[in-house]
Amino acid sequence: MRPFTYVLPTSLEQAAEAATQPDTIVKAAGIDIVDRMKERLVTPQKVVNLLPLKRELSQIAEQNGEVTIGAMVTLTQLQEAKQLQGRAYDGLRRAASTTGTPQVQNRATVAGNLLQFTRCWYVRSEAFRCLHGGRGPTCLAMTGDNRYHAVMGWSDCVRVHPSNLAPALLALGAEYTTRAGEAVRRRKLADLFPADPRAQNPEHTLEDGEIVTALHLPAQPADTRLGYAESREKQSFDWATTACAVRVVMAGGKITAADLVLGAVGPVPMAKPQAAQLLVGKEPSEKLFLRVAEAAFAGATPLAFNAYKLPIGKAVVRAALEEATR
Numbered sequence: 001m002r003p004f005t006y007v008l009p010t011s012l013e014q015a016a017e018a019a020t021q022p023d024t025i026v027k028a029a030g031i032d033i034v035d036r037m038k039e040r041l042v043t044p045q046k047v048v049n050l051l052p053l054k055r056e057l058s059q060i061a062e063q064n065g066e067v068t069i070g071a072m073v074t075l076t077q078l079q080e081a082k083q084l085q086g087r088a089y090d091g092l093r094r095a096a097s098t099t100g101t102p103q104v105q106n107r108a109t110v111a112g113n114l115l116q117f118t119r120c121w122y123v124r125s126e127a128f129r130c131l132h133g134g135r136g137p138t139c140l141a142m143t144g145d146n147r148y149h150a151v152m153g154w155s156d157c158v159r160v161h162p163s164n165l166a167p168a169l170l171a172l173g174a175e176y177t178t179r180a181g182e183a184v185r186r187r188k189l190a191d192l193f194p195a196d197p198r199a200q201n202p203e204h205t206l207e208d209g210e211i212v213t214a215l216h217l218p219a220q221p222a223d224t225r226l227g228y229a230e231s232r233e234k235q236s237f238d239w240a241t242t243a244c245a246v247r248v249v250m251a252g253g254k255i256t257a258a259d260l261v262l263g264a265v266g267p268v269p270m271a272k273p274q275a276a277q278l279l280v281g282k283e284p285s286e287k288l289f290l291r292v293a294e295a296a297f298a299g300a301t302p303l304a305f306n307a308y309k310l311p312i313g314k315a316v317v318r319a320a321l322e323e324a325t326r
């Protein structure tokens with residue numbers, strides 16, 4: 001690991017100022033970023049550790065139905081928060097509870113989970129020279145071992161976005177607030193992920209020095225339910241191979257509004273508005289869920305070793321729908 005200056009801020013103002021300096025990164029729990037530093041894939045001059053700000057940045061509050069989640073709320077806190085116990089948040093708690101291990105959930109922060117780097121084994125290894133890392137001419141996974149890679153949404157790089165929380169938070173219509181120096185901005189969570197996720201683009205659209213301070217979940221209509229399901233190879237200590245979060249609003253036995261977001265199948269979380277629209281105005285049924293699952297994966301283009309993601313991903317969509325409408 002290259003030597004670096006370590007900043008332990010005593011206030012958000014201090015952290016926000018330090019983070020705007022050149023060649024500086026911020027660290028939350030460090031589960032992802034420290035791994036990448038050890039591999040010498042990230043070699044900053046300065047690391048701003050946000051952990052001293054944990055008290056300030058790990059509050060969860062509800063006002064007029066909107067829930068604000070501090071950026072450093074852990075995945076365990078997320079599961080236990082009284083503000084997130086209703087059916088509208090079932091899928092969010094589930095997404096947190098299936099992340100890694102209890103140890104990971106006790107440390108990992110919400111912002112760190114959303115901003116984690118892809119798990120592509122080519123770009124995460126110092127041994128390979130890959131296009132996404134800016135160190136090679138091609139995407140090595142495209143022709144290499146791509147069993148965990150993208151089946152949709154890719155152009156020159158087949159990495160997948162690994163965050164469990166992203167599909168659930170996106171389906172809930174979340175927004176996020178950042179601080180850079182003295183500037184505070186609030187944007188839709190969908191804008192955190194690049195619209196054109198090419199190799200040269202990072203996993204997220206944060207500008208240098210921007211610190212995420214909070215996530216915001218808008219007030220949900222009565223009888224909103226969020227379902228979440230995922231497939232994985234191991235029961236624990238693993239990332240999803242496919243994931244789906246689906247938000248439905250129910251009235252009189254019918255679905256009156258819906259959002260559906262896939263995870264682990266593209267370089268960014270993949271919103272599927274056309275598939276979600278098929279649900280609107282209908283009563284839940286197995287036949288309907290089959291149609292929605294087909295629509296969610298319409299046009300998917302598997303690589304040499306990941307065609308399994310299509311049937312499994314469709315089953316995961318149906319499982320999320322069943323959970324949301326049961």
Ligand SMILES: Cc1cc2nc3c(=O)[nH]c(=O)nc-3n(C[C@H](O)[C@H](O)[C@H](O)COP(=O)(O)OP(=O)(O)OC[C@H]3O[C@@H](n4cnc5c(N)ncnc54)[C@H](O)[C@@H]3O)c2cc1C
Nearest residue numbers: 028029030031032033100108109112113115163164212239
């Ligand atoms: C064994 C194992 C299994 C795992 N399984 C899963 C899984 O199934 N699903 C899943 O989603 N994840 C999984 N993870 C990944 C884990 O959830 C993430 O590594 C973790 O959430 C990162 O959070 P962190 O607080 O440690 O972030 P860090 O590692 O500290 O930071 C991650 C990135 O976010 C940036 N960052 C962090 N906080 C902020 C902020 N407030 N503002 C701006 N930038 C910020 C950092 O600069 C860095 O680029 C697993 C990890 C392990 C070790």
